[in-house]
Amino acid sequence: MNESTHKETIVFQARGITKVYDMGEVKVRALRGVDMDLYSGELIVLLGPSGSGKSTLLNILGGLDTATTGHVTYREQDITRALDKELTDYRRFHVGFVFQFYNLIPSLTALENVSVVTEIAKNPMDPAEALRLVGLGDRIDHFPAQLSGGEQQRVAIARAVAKNPAVLLCDEPTGALDSATGIIVLQVLERINRELGTATVLITHNADIADMADRVIYLSDGLISRVRRNEHKKSPSELHW
C-alpha cells in the first residue's frame, strides 16, 4: 500500500453527513449535511468556533461516533454502515487519534502508553522509536503525571503514529497548551505528515494554525462554509498566536 505517496488517492469521502444529538428535551443538530474528501498524504485543518460541529465530524470520520444520515467511505468501504466490530478493527489498524486532553492512561508510563497500542496493531513501530520521533526518547519511563502538558501531548502523538496509521485525526491537539509548547507539538505533527506521509486532519478554533495546512475547511453551524487551499504552507515555526 504505497498510495499514501500519491496525493490524488482519496482516503475519506464524506457525503451528506448529518448528526443529531438527542439530549432528552432538546435535539441538537451538530452536523447538517457535510461533504468532504481527504487525500492521502494531505494535511487538513478543520477550522471553526466551538459548537460548529468539527469534533463531531472528526469523531464520525474516526469511527468513534456514527452519523445520523449520510455516508463516509474509507478506501471504498462504507464506515457509516459498519458494525461495531468492523469499526473497532478500523480504529485498531487504520486510524490514529490525538485528543485535546491527551487521554493518556495515568497508571502507565510513556513507553507503556505507546505499547498499549502497538501490542494490538498489525505493523507497528517500536514504541521507543515512536517516542524518539516526537523528541521524548529520554523520558520513556516517566508517568503522565511527571510530564508537562506538551510532553504528554507528544506521548499521545507517538501513541497515535506508532501503529503506522493511514490517517491521523487530531482534536484540538494544542488546545490545552501554551503557544510555544503548541508549536513544538505542531512541528511534530508536520514532520510525521511529511516524513511518513500520514494523512492528517487537525481540528482547531485557532485560525493561525490553519496556515500550516494543505487545505483549510471552515465549519460553522454544522455546515462547511468555505474551503481554502494554501498555496504556500507555513512551517509551524513560522506560526505564532
Add this chain to the structure above:
Amino acid sequence: MRTLNRKILRNLWGMKAQVIAIVMVIASGVATFIMSVSTMQSLKLTQATFYTECRFAEVFASLKRAPESLRSRIQEISGINHVETRVSAPLTIDIPDFSDPATGHIISIPDNGQPLLNSLYLRQGRLPEPYRENEIVIGESFAKAHNFKPGATVGAVINGRRKNLTIVGIALSPEHIYQMPPGAVFPDFERYGVMWMRRSPLGTAYDMDGAFNDVTLTLTPGAHINDVIDRIDKLLKPYGGLGAYGRKDQMSHRYLSEEFRQLEQMATIFPVIFLGVAAFLLNVVISRLINIQREEVAALKAFGYRNLDIGLHFVKLVLLIVLAGVLGGIAGGFWFGRWMSTIYMEFYRFPFLKYQLQPQVVVIATLVTATAAIIGTLHSVRKAALLPPAQAMRPESPPAFRVSLPERLGLKHLLSQPTRMIIRNIERKPVKSLLSITGIAFACAIMMVGSFQKDAVDYIVDVQFGLSQREDLSVTFVEPTSRRVLYELQRIEGIEYGEVFRTVPVRLRFGHRSYRTTIQGLESGGDLQRLLNTDLKPILLPSAGIVLTDHLGEMLGVHEGDRLRVEVLEGNQMEFSVPVAALIRQYIGVSAYMDLRALNRLMREGNAISGVYLAVDSRYLHEIFDRLKETPRIAGTEIREKAITNFYETMGETVLIFTFINTLLAGIIAFGVVYNSARIALSERSRELASLRVLGFTKGEISYILLGELSALTLAAIPLGFLVGKGMCAYIAETLKTDLFRIPLILEADTYAFAATVVLISACVSGMLVWRRLSQLDLIAVLKSKE
C-alpha cells in the same frame, strides 16, 4: 496485552486501601464458608470413622431380664448380622472428696477381650483382666472431670451393695459420646459416669447370672430396620422388653445428630449471608471503579480495543481481587476450621480428629465468589463499553438536579446550602443511595445475627429455670417407687418442700407420625414445676388429657382436642389414648405432661412415682447430699444450678464459639462496606469538592457535604439493618429448631445497640480516613484539568 496487565497491577496498587477492604470482606465470606463446611465434614467423617472402628451397633433394646438362651433366637431373626447381649445397671458412685451425689451406669463387656459391638477405645490403661471382679474401665469425660488415673478407686453401690472398684482403664465408646444422666437434657460430666466391667462379675453383682437385660445388634445390608425392631419387640415382650430402637433414637447418637444438624444449618446460613454481602459489595465497588475509568475505557476503544478485550481487562482485575480474597479466606477458613474441629473433638470426646478440607469446597467457594464478582463487573463494563467512545470521552453532561422534596415542602429556608446539596445528591441517585444503605444495613444485620443467640440463650435460661423448673434439686429413682419416699426425704434437715413426679417412657402416635419421649406426671397445683402457656403464664395442669410442648405438637401435627395414641415403653407396655388438653411453651426438650393421678390411673399402678423435686435450704446442701448418697435406688440427682451451668457450657462450647467467629467477621464486613462507600463517594466527588474549596469553602464545610451524606446514609441504614437483622434472626431461629432446644426470637436492646455501635464506629473510622484525604485535595490540579 502485557501493558494492560501492568495497568491492572498499578490500578490495584493505586487503590490499595479499598482493595484491602474488599479482600477482607471476601476473605471473611469465604473463611466462614470453608470453616463451616470443613468443620461439618470433618466431624461427620470423624464420627463415621469412629463408629466403624468401634463397630457401633445399629439397634438397641433394654429389657427386664431374659435367659442367655434367648440370644440364639434373636440371632435367628432375618436381617440381623451380629448380636451382643449385655448386663447393664444403674449405680450410685461415691467419689472421694466430692460431695455432690454422682450416679452412673455400668455396662458389661465380655469376659474375654473387647465387645463384639460398641468396642471400647482405650485412652489409658487396659481392659479389666478376664473374669476379674472389681476392675472397671471408665469413660474419659467422667475421668477427666475428676482427674482419675488408672489405679484410682471409687466406691459404688450396685443393686444395693457397696463395692470398691479399681479403675484400670479410661476409654471412649461410640455409644456414649454424649453422656446424659436420666431425665437430664444436657450432659453432666461430673455427676454422671459410664463404666464397664467384665460380664461374669457384673452379672453376679446384679443378679444376672446366665441372663441379660440389654442387647445390641447390627443389621445385614439391605435389612429393614423397622421389621427387625418389630420382631425383636415381639420376642422381648415376655421378658419386659422396653422397646427396641434404632440409632436415630439412641440418646448419644441422636443428640450428636441434632447438634450436627444445627451446625449444618449455621454452616449454610452464615456463609450464604457473608458471600452474598461480599458479592454485593464487590458489585457496587467494581461498577463505580469502572465508572471512574470511563474515559480510559473510551480511549482504549478509540485505539481499537474490542469490548471483549476491555471486558477481560476488568475481569482480570476483579479476579485478582477475588483471588486474594479467596486465598486469604481459604487460609483463614482452614485455620478456623481446624481450630473449631479441635474444640468439637474435645467437646464430643472423639478419640481422634479427621480434619479434611475437600477440594470441592474450595472450588465452590472460589466459583461462587468469582461468579458474583464477574457478573457485577460485566454489567458495568457493558455499560461503559456501550457508550460510543466519543461520548464517553466527553465529560458527562452536568447531572440533572432538581429541588429536593424537603425544599418543595417549604423547608428550604431551614436548610443551609451544603445541606441542600446533600439532600439533592441523595435524591438524584436514589438507586445508588439505596444500594449504599442496603450494604450498610446488611452489615448491621449480620452483627445482630452474631449477638442474637447470646440473648436467646439468656432468655431460655430465664424462662426454663426461672419460671418453669424452679426446684433446687431433682432426684430420680431407679424404678417407680411409692410416694412414701417423699415423706422420708422431707425428714432430712434442710429439705423444705417437695413435689413428686412420675416419668414414663412412651411412644406417642398421631396418624402416621410417632415420637419417642417421656410423659411427666406432675402434681396439679405444684409450685416447683410449672407449665407455661405461649404467653409464658403458668397454667394449671388439666385433670384429664395430655399437655404437649409446642415443638412436639408441631412434630406430631396435633392440635388441642386431638386424641393421641400412647404406647408405654416400660413395665406392662400398655397402650391407651388421651386427648391433647393444651400445648405449652418450652424451649428445652420435648416432653409431654399429665396430671400425676390421671397418669397413674391410666397406668393402673396406684400412686407410683419416679422421683421428687425438692426445694432446699442451701446452707444444708452438703448434709443433704451426704444423706442422698446413703439412700439406695437413686438413679440421678440433678442440681438446678449445675443444670444451668451445663446448659451454658453446652451452648458456650458449640453455638457461641461459632457465633463469636461470625461476629468478628461481621465486624470486618461492616467496616468494608462503610469504608468503600466513603472512598467511592470521595473519588466521585473530589473534583466538585475541590472546586468548592477554590471558591472559598473551608475544609470543614466541604467535609460536611461529603461526610454529611455518608452520615445520612448510615443513619438511614441502621433502622433498615434492624429490620433485616430481625428477619435473619427469625429465619435462623426457625431453622435451628431441634428436639434439644428451640431458640426464641429474643432481641435485647443491647443487641441492637451493639450492632448500631459497630456500624457507627466503622462509619466514623472511615469518615476520618476520608477526611484526611479531603484535606489533601490538590486544588491546582482541579483548576488545570478539564471537566
